[in-house]
Each structure stands twice: as C-alpha cells, then as structure tokens.
Amino acid sequence: MTSPCFRRCCPNQLLGQPGDSEQYTTSHQSRYDFIAATALSLHPNTQFTNHESIPTLDQSFDNMKRAYPNYPETDRADRIRDQEYYQLTLMNHVCLDYNGHGLFSYSQQLHSNATFFNIIYKSANLYLEITRGGQEPEFETKIKERIFRFMNISSDEYSLVFTANQTSAFKVLADSYPFHTNRNLLTVYDHQNEAVETMMESCRKRSGRVDSAVFSWPNMRIQSKKLRKSIVSNNKSKKKKKRGIFVFPLQSKVTGSKYSYVWMSLAQENGWHVCLDANAFGAKDMETLGLSLFRPDFLICSFYKVFGENPSGFGCLFIKKSRSSVVKNSSTVTGLVNIVQAPNRPLFLEESTSIDRGKTVLSSSSSSSSSSLSLSKQEISEIQEIGEINEEKKESSFFEIWKRDVAVDLKEKSTKNEASSSGVSSDVEFRGLDHADSLGLILISSRVRYLVNWLVNAFGSLKHPHPEDGVPLVRIYGPKVRVERGPVVAFNVFDWKGEKVEPTLVQKLADRHNISLSYAVLKHVSFVDKNIEERERIVEVKSIDHEGQKSPLTRKKERFDLGIPVVIATIGFLINFEDVYRVWAFVSRFLDADFVEKERWRYMAINQTTVEV
Numbered sequence: 001m002t003s004p005c006f007r008r009c010c011p012n013q014l015l016g017q018p019g020d021s022e023q024y025t026t027s028h029q030s031r032y033d034f035i036a037a038t039a040l041s042l043h044p045n046t047q048f049t050n051h052e053s054i055p056t057l058d059q060s061f062d063n064m065k066r067a068y069p070n071y072p073e074t075d076r077a078d079r080i081r082d083q084e085y086y087q088l089t090l091m092n093h094v095c096l097d098y099n100g101h102g103l104f105s106y107s108q109q110l111h112s113n114a115t116f117f118n119i120i121y122k123s124a125n126l127y128l129e130i131t132r133g134g135q136e137p138e139f140e141t142k143i144k145e146r147i148f149r150f151m152n153i154s155s156d157e158y159s160l161v162f163t164a165n166q167t168s169a170f171k172v173l174a175d176s177y178p179f180h181t182n183r184n185l186l187t188v189y190d191h192q193n194e195a196v197e198t199m200m201e202s203c204r205k206r207s208g209r210v211d212s213a214v215f216s217w218p219n220m221r222i223q224s225k226k227l228r229k230s231i232v233s234n235n236k237s238k239k240k241k242k243r244g245i246f247v248f249p250l251q252s253k254v255t256g257s258k259y260s261y262v263w264m265s266l267a268q269e270n271g272w273h274v275c276l277d278a279n280a281f282g283a284k285d286m287e288t289l290g291l292s293l294f295r296p297d298f299l300i301c302s303f304y305k306v307f308g309e310n311p312s313g314f315g316c317l318f319i320k321k322s323r324s325s326v327v328k329n330s331s332t333v334t335g336l337v338n339i340v341q342a343p344n345r346p347l348f349l350e351e352s353t354s355i356d357r358g359k360t361v362l363s364s365s366s367s368s369s370s371s372s373l374s375l376s377k378q379e380i381s382e383i384q385e386i387g388e389i390n391e392e393k394k395e396s397s398f399f400e401i402w403k404r405d406v407a408v409d410l411k412e413k414s415t416k417n418e419a420s421s422s423g424v425s426s427d428v429e430f431r432g433l434d435h436a437d438s439l440g441l442i443l444i445s446s447r448v449r450y451l452v453n454w455l456v457n458a459f460g461s462l463k464h465p466h467p468e469d470g471v472p473l474v475r476i477y478g479p480k481v482r483v484e485r486g487p488v489v490a491f492n493v494f495d496w497k498g499e500k501v502e503p504t505l506v507q508k509l510a511d512r513h514n515i516s517l518s519y520a521v522l523k524h525v526s527f528v529d530k531n532i533e534e535r536e537r538i539v540e541v542k543s544i545d546h547e548g549q550k551s552p553l554t555r556k557k558e559r560f561d562l563g564i565p566v567v568i569a570t571i572g573f574l575i576n577f578e579d580v581y582r583v584w585a586f587v588s589r590f591l592d593a594d595f596v597e598k599e600r601w602r603y604m605a606i607n608q609t610t611v612e613v
Contacts, residue, residue, distance in 0.1 A: 035481050048591075071447070080439075085308060119164065120340055130159035140162075163314065181242055190252050191520050264294045274297050449483065471496060492565075513582075
C-alpha cells in the first residue's frame with residue numbers, strides 16, 4: 001500500500017483532527033483565492049442572456065487558463081486521451097455518464113494482442129469464498145492482484161470477491177449479513193440508489209430496521225445532529241451492542257457533496273460494522289484514504305471495460321479478514337462471478353451488452369446512467385446520419401473504413417495466434433488503470449477540480465432576460481464553487497417562467513447533440529418553511545414509509561422523503577475542457593424559449609426519432 005495523502009492538494013476530510021493553525025490559515029486563504037479565480041474564469045463577462053453571446057471555445061479556454069494558470073500542467077491527460085481514446089474525437093462524443101474505473105484503453109483493444117475477459121455467474125457461500133484462499137484460477141488471481149494495487153488495499157488485510165456489478169455486490173453482502181441479530185441498516189445517500197435499495201429490501205425481509213441520513217435543502221448537507229443521534233442512540237453503556245451495518249460513501253456520486261471520515265469512526269466506536277461505498281471515487285482517490293486510521297469492515301467499488309466505448313464490467317466486494325466471521329453463518333447467494341479469459345478480439349466486435357445474459361458475457365454495470373447507455377448504438381447511428389446531412393459524410397465514412405480495416409487486421413492476427421499457440425496467456429495489461437497510476441493523485445484531482453468548478457461557475461452565468469437581475473437558467477443542487485467538491489454536478493434547467501424542464505428531456509436532447517449525461521433522483525431531503533413553495537414546484541416523487549417504521553431520522557417522513565429528479569454530469573480525468581464547454585454551450589441554448597420546439601421539428605425533418613415534449 002502507498003501512504004495516504006494528507007497534503008493541501010487533497011482536501012482534508014479528517015475533521016476534528018489536531019492541526020497547525022498557521023497551515024489552517026494558509027489553507028483557508030487558498031480556498032478563498034480559488035473561489036475568486038473561478039469567478040473570473042469567464043472574464044470579462046459574468047452573465048449571458050442569449051446563447052449566441054457566449055464566448056467561443058478558444059476564448060473560453062484562454063480565460064480559463066488565465067484563471068487557473070496551473071491547468072496546462074495536466075496536459076499529460078490530454079495526450080493520453082489523444083493517443084489511447086481517440087474514438088472520442090472521431091465520434092465527437094462527450095461522455096459525462098461514467099462511474100467507476102476504466103480497465104482498458106480504446107487503442108489497446110484495437111492495436112495489441114491484449115488479453116480480455118468474460119465473467120461466469122455462480123451461486124456460492126460468501127464465507128467459503130473468502131476463506132478458501134488461492135483456489136481461483138491464475139488468471140483471476142492476477143486480476144485481483146492488480147485491483148488490490150490500484151485500490152491501495154492490502155491483500156493481507158482484506159479478501160476480495162467479484163460480483164456481476166455494484167448492485168450485486170450490495171446484495172451479496174446484505175444477503176450474507178446477520179440482520180437477524182444485527183438488525184439495523186443505516187445509510188448516508190442523498191439520492192435514490194438502486195444498489196443500496198437492494199440491501200434495504202434484504203434487511204426488511206429479515207425484520208431489520210432501515211434508516212437514512214437527512215440532507216438540508218438546497219445545499220444537500222448532512223443534518224449532523226440527526227445522524228449522530230441515530231448512530232449513538234441507546235448506547236449509554238460502555239459495552240458495544242450489536243448494532244448493524246453503516247453504509248457510507250465519502251462523497252455523493254450525484255451532488256458532489258463530500259463527507260467526513262469522522263462518521264466512519266463514530267459508527268465503529270458505537271458498535272456498527274462499516275461498509276464504505278467507493279463507487280463515487282475518482283481515479284486514485286483511494287490514496288487519500290487514511291486506511292491506517294479508518295479501516296472499513298467492507299468496501300464496494302466497480303470497474304468497467306473502456307471509457308466512452310464499453311461500460312460493461314464487474315463489481316468488487318472487499319471484506320476485512322478479521323471480520324470474516326460476521327458472514328460465517330450465511331447461506332448460498334447469487335451474484336458472485338468468476339473472471340475467465342476471453343478470445344483476443346476488439347471489444348467493438350463483441351455484442352457485450354446485447355448477448356443473452358445466460359452466456360458467458362460481461363454484465364453492464366458501472367455507468368451511472370443505464371438509460372442513456374442503452375441507446376448508445378442507436379444514437380451513434382443517428383449521429384452519423386445527421387453528420388452526413390450536415391456534409392460531414394467524409395469523416396463518418398473514414399471512421400467506418402478505418403474500423404473495418406482494423407477489424408480485418410486483428411482477425412488475421414488472431415487467427416495466426418490461435419494457430420501458433422494453444423495455451424492461454426495469463427498476462428493482463430490494464431492500460432486504463434496504468435494511465436491513472438502514471439498521472440497520479442495530485443494531477444488528476446487538480447485537473448478535475450478545475451473542470452468541475454469552471455462548469456459550475458459557467459452554469460451560474462446563464463440568466464433569462466429580465467428587467468432586473470434575470471431569472472437563472474440552471475439550478476445546481478449541492479455544493480457550488482468549492483475546492484472540496486466532488487467531480488459531479490447535479491442540476492436542472494428552468495424556462496423563463498421558472499418552470500422546470502423535465503430532466504429526462506434535457507438528457508434526451510443532450511444525446512441528440514452527442515453529449516451523454518445521467519439522470520438521478522435526490523432523496524431524503526428536508527425543506528424548511530421558506531422553501532415550501534419551491535418544494536411544490538420541483539418534487540415529483542414521493543416515497544412510502546415501510547411498515548410504519550419510526551426513528552430519529554424518519555419520524556417526519558412526509559417532510560423530506562421526497563424525490564427530486566435531476567440531470568447529472570460526471571467529470572473524470574479523461575474529460576477535457578472542450579467537453580465541459582460543449583455541455584455549457586448546449587445548456588445555454590435553453591435560453592431560447594423556442595429551443596425545445598425547434599429541436600423537435602429539426603429531427604422530424606431529417607426523419608429521426610422524435611423527442612417527446
């Protein structure tokens with residue numbers, strides 16, 4: 001394991017730890033300077049009421065670099081993107097809907113004899129899986145070794161099992177956990193999370209109790225007093241009780257809110273088992289974890305094949321070896337998988353997401369927006385047709401010819417390889433992980449911080465025309481411009497009358513412009529009286545209390561257990577400035593009151609699928 005990073009370049013979440021007052025003052029000043037610089041990143045303009053008046057890409061990039069003079073130091077990531085993920089440029093595609101970690105590069109799958117893999121579903125006992133040790137095939141062992149290194153976790157301290165996806169990882173843990181004796185499940189999520197809901201369902205089936213943290217509107221901060229009360233309540237005796245499991249992400253993968261490590265420590269001190277959800281972490285974020293101080297009992301994360309090309313992958317469930325006995329009496333569960341070697345062939349020749357799931361194929365899991373990904377092949381086809389209409393036929397035709405020639409070349413190589421060798425290679429090159437390792441935590445965190453905060457500030461500059469100060473076009477939920485925000489923005493678009501544009505419609509229109517965004521629903525939100533009118537305008541979903549459960553966190557469920565649909569944009573180290581600019585330029589078009597209707601008729605005119613409005 002490498003040492004955790006506690007330098008100022010990585011925001012310190014160890015709240016309550018002793019620190020030097022001079023360093024705190026310097027850190028506070030640097031945060032202020034960053035916010036001030038971000039406010040000037042659109043200089044000399046700070047407000048736009050017409051999409052045609054926003055600066056060009058080049059002008060915006062120059063202004064951005066003046067605001068963030070250290071941004072060019074991250075250009076190594078741009079070079080990796082140009083050399084290894086050039087399909088993004090060829091397809092003119094902006095991908096802001098990926099969560100998890102990319103294993104391979106696009107170039108790798110086309111121009112090398114790389115070893116890829118498939119997964120085989122199985123039913124097994126979790127305790128037996130983690131205690132048998134070393135009985136898996138050599139191929140799977142090598143993959144585990146690489147993931148342990150990337151996640152900065154010691155294989156001496158933790159066991160690892162693979163699951164079909166992150167949802168399966170939560171379900172395997174829940175179905176194996178002794179909720180009949182450790183009856184409580186406490187979660188900290190500001191959004192609807194399908195994976196966590198499977199855990200909740202498993203807990204309830206065994207008469208367990210489910211609680212959730214509550215978040216204040218609109219900054220989406222944890223209501224600390226309520227969460228603390230739920231963690232420590234009824235624990236007056238010095239002896240630790242069998243509490244249950246505390247499921248905790250260090251940051252929200254929807255709003256970008258970051259949370260303190262102290263919650264994990266408090267839960268452990270009060271007898272809870274802690275499951276750390278690392279699915280929202282960016283590349284190398286695990287190096288910021290003080291695992292020497294806070295060792296979760298369980299950790300869940302996910303990996304996908306290729307960024308911008310193939311979102312199918314697998315989930316990982318890490319279990320602390322000293323806690324293996326917790327799942328000792330578990331029964332056989334489904335969702336576990338073995339990883340096996342696949343034929344050496346390019347992934348775009350595989351029908352990885354459409355082949356019958358009963359066969360040995362990868363399961364699509366790690367993208368944060370399954371709805372947009374499921375339409376990817378259809379959208380690519382439509383985009384190419386639109387490109388031909390707009391006299392971009394040469395570029396599209398070039399890509400098809402290039403892809404066909406590469407496929408033929410690789411097929412010939414594969415045939416030769418099969419003829420020369422009947423053995424199976426266990427050498428696996430994870431070039432996607434290697435790229436993240438080569439860039440390192442400091443460069444990646446700095447790059448993402450610049451891009452996400454520029455986008456937040458740029459969204460805030462868009463106003464509908466108004467005699468006075470203008471009506472904001474975009475509403476952001478969660479932290480605004482901050483050094484300590486996560487690499488994702490949750491937002492909604494509003495028309496000039498203040499009515500919300502349906503997030504699914506925004507997502508569909510973005511797809512039409514070759515921009516992939518995600519969709520989510522904010523949950524467990526508490527509104528104060530002054531926000532009641534706003535609540536009535538934006539809330540569309542209402543949860544139902546389960547079996548009349550009451551607790552410090554759910555006693556007034558009707559006040560906050562509501563759903564607020566939002567659009568989300570996730571920024572990783574392979575995203576560049578042009579990507580975030582294009583998202584801003586696309587959203588700015590909603591300043592035109594007729595934009596949605598124009599888009600509807602434009603696609604009807606070229607015989608495309610009509611966007612329902």
